[in-house]
Amino acid sequence: MLYDPGEILYASSKDGKTYLRTANEEAVTNFTLQELESRLSGRGFFRTHRAYLVNLQHIKAVVQYTRNSYLLLLDDCQETTIPLSKQAERALQDLLGY
Secondary structure (H helix, E strand, O other): OOOOHHHEEEEEEEOOEEEEEEOOOEEEEOOOHHHHHHHOOOOOEEEEEOOEEEEHHHEEEEEEEEOOEEEEEEOOOOOOEEEEOHHHHHHHHHHHOO
C-alpha cells in the first residue's frame, strides 16, 4: 500500500516489525524504522524515541510526564501519546522553538 506522508501519524517498531499508523488504520511495512526515517527526512518526521518516528504536523502538545520524561500528544481522535526521550525533547525544543 502507498500512503501520503502527510496522513501518517507515526511509525513504530515492535517485536521486530515496523508499523505505520494513520488516523484510520495500522499497517506493517517491510522497512526498518531507520530506513523509514531516511526516506521521510525532509517531510516533517522526527525520531522521538528509539522505537518511534512521528509526523510533526500531528503533534498537539508536548507533555512533561515526570521530571525527566515527556510524552507527545497527537491530534488524532484517540489523542494518542508517544514517548519522547529527554534528549529528543531538547532537540524538538530547538527545532520548534517552544
